[in-house]
């Protein structure tokens with residue numbers, strides 16, 4: 001508990017220092033609980049998520065960083081490895097491939113990489129996975145960018 | 158205990174052997190005859206095949222493991238820690254490690270995480286280093302690294318290792334915490350960095366992996382037993398007898414089940430669990446005396462029950478019939494194994510007929526199950542009797558009869574034989590259940606063999622249980638004791654031979670039997686000539702086969718004209 005708090009505090013200070021370094025990620029610690037974080041990440045360019053801003057929620061276990069944080073999308077996203085309803089993410093480093101050397105920042109980077117390179121073979125969103133697996137990239141892109149416009153962009157007017 | 162009555166009419170071994178070999182006159186002119194007593198010494202090797210497995214204690218396992226590690230470490234010129242990591246990756250197969258290593262050492266090193274030199278040179282770094290997990294800065298000497306050189310502080314290592322160990326045997330494949338590094342973490346690091354408790358868990362996993370990852374070793378399935386078995390693949394028999402005295406089948410790890418094959422055992426176990434509701438009442442080990450109706454508890458191993466005074470009625474635990482009736486009708490004087498499907502006569506309306514048939518099908522199963530379960534219980538009882546014999550009775554007996562305990566081995570041998578026979582007999586009931594109803598000749602022959610086995614075993618069991626009791630209860634040395642020794646030792650040896658032959662006959666699927674052989678045997682010794690007997694036997698078989706068929710799903714015997722089973726409605 002003490003170790004995880006100390007480590008999170010270090011991450012917090014690093015985030016403050018690094019803010020300008022990675023403009024695609026904005027990590028925010030909860031005002032009253034250092035085990036709860038949110039992040040805003042920018043959809044990577046040349047993907048159907050481009051132009052969107054997606055919010056992630058982190059719940060961090062007491063054994064962190066020996067155990068991985070739980071992360072999910074708060075913003076709706078159409079992606080083969082993200083559960084459409086719950087926002088749960090299927091990503092190996094958040095499960096068995098976790099290493100305590102990862103940070104919240106590097107988890108965000110891994111999620112951005114996943115947005116750019118979906119893994120249709122382990123889908124949490126079957127519709128989206130099927131579109132990609134059947135080779136219907138256009139169909140997938142149009143669905144994904146429609147949801148990006150609907151959910152991840154500021155409403156106009 | 159009324160031992161006079163229990164001895165019945167055959168007191169000496171000679172007459173027992175006659176009893177076993179059956180009608181010697183008939184066997185003389187019938188080649189196919191099964192004369193069990195005759196084939197005793199002819200092929201002794203097959204009775205006592207060389208043991209095709211080794212029982213391993215924890216020390217044996219550790220020693221084998223060490224030897225394998227030494228082999229790899231010497232031949233590949235790598236450290237023992239590295240050799241151990243390699244072996245674990247290749248399921249402890251020395252030859253697979255050899256092959257892979259000499260085919261492509263570089264890719265093996267990469268896949269397993271055995272680095273030749275650190276990727277980070279520790280000397281290049283300053284005195285102070287930042288730990289990659291807690292991000293604190295420490296002096297160099299407080300850091301540790303795997304062969305790659307990536308530094309982490311000792312308390313982070315301890316936490317990292319502990320999390321992995323408590324997550325399961327995956328800890329044996331632990332790697333450097335730095336993502337994408339992959340350098341293996343060996344037991345040397347575990348031993349310097351983990352807590353005492355975690356170190357023990359790790360060694361446990363290491364020991365277990367040697368047995369569990371290796372195709373030719375398995376743990377003994379007996380609860381609480383810590384022995385493992387190293388099995389020679391391709392051996393004829395799967396039977397393994399562990400040092401804990403548990404017998405099991407190497408192939409399916411169920412309790413040893415010769416002469417029945419693994420598939421039949423699995424079917425039988427499934428059937429039992431499906432029927433267990435119906436069977437609960439059978440397991441109750443108390444039944445009313447058929448004469449006075451007082452509840453009788455079966456507390457001895459044999460099936461011959463004598464009600465308490467004043468009733469003293471002697472009856473058979475299995476069928477509750479009078480013991481004195483146990484003759485031809487039940488398959489032998491001591492036996493009670495024959496099942497006859499209830500005859501259906503008279504007119505029933507359809508619903509009642511179906512009900513009756515369902516009941517018969519359950520009754521048929523019940524017949525076999527009850528005998529299977531009773532032999533199982535008898536076996537358990539015999540096992541505990543054997544233990545009691547070894548821990549207290551033998552010493553007492555030795556003092557009383559002024560005989561060294563070493564000369565009382567014949568008693569232990571008898572009990573061991575009883576335990577083994579109860580096991581075999583138990584499985585013959587599963588065998589009988591699945592023996593097709595329409596294989597009339599085989600069924601008859603099977604029931605004959607089983608009946609003989611049962612009565613032989615009852616005889617031995619009675620002798621070892623009730624007759625021995627007389628000497629245990631006696632006040633001083635008895636001159637009859639030597640006679641008892643001869644009788645019990647003789648019974649043990651005869652019974653052993655009989656059961657060994659029985660097992661082989663059943664394992665061969667009773668292949669030597671045809672209508673001819675079996676019927677000439679079972680249609681009693683009173684017939685005069687074997688030729689006429691054979692003719693009758695054949696006729697009986699084909700007549701039987703042409704009027705009935707046995708359902709392969711529920712075993713119900715249907716009349717020939719039907720194409721689907723009348724009980725379960727499955728197609729023929």
Ligand SMILES: [Zn+2]
Pocket residue numbers: 288289290291292293309310311312313314
């Ligand atoms: Zn540390």
Ligand SMILES: [Zn+2]
Pocket residue numbers: 303305306307333334335338339340
């Ligand atoms: Zn490393």
Ligand SMILES: [Zn+2]
Pocket residue numbers: 377378379382383384399400401402403
């Ligand atoms: Zn054992």
Ligand SMILES: [Zn+2]
Pocket residue numbers: 395406407408409410411414418419422
């Ligand atoms: Zn088996």
Ligand SMILES: [Zn+2]
Pocket residue numbers: 446447448449450451464465468469470
């Ligand atoms: Zn009675």
Ligand SMILES: [Zn+2]
Pocket residue numbers: 473474475476477478483487492493
């Ligand atoms: Zn009976």
Ligand SMILES: [Zn+2]
Pocket residue numbers: 708709710711712713722723724725726727
């Ligand atoms: Zn049927």
Ligand SMILES: [Zn+2]
Pocket residue numbers: 708710711712713722724725726
């Ligand atoms: Zn059926």
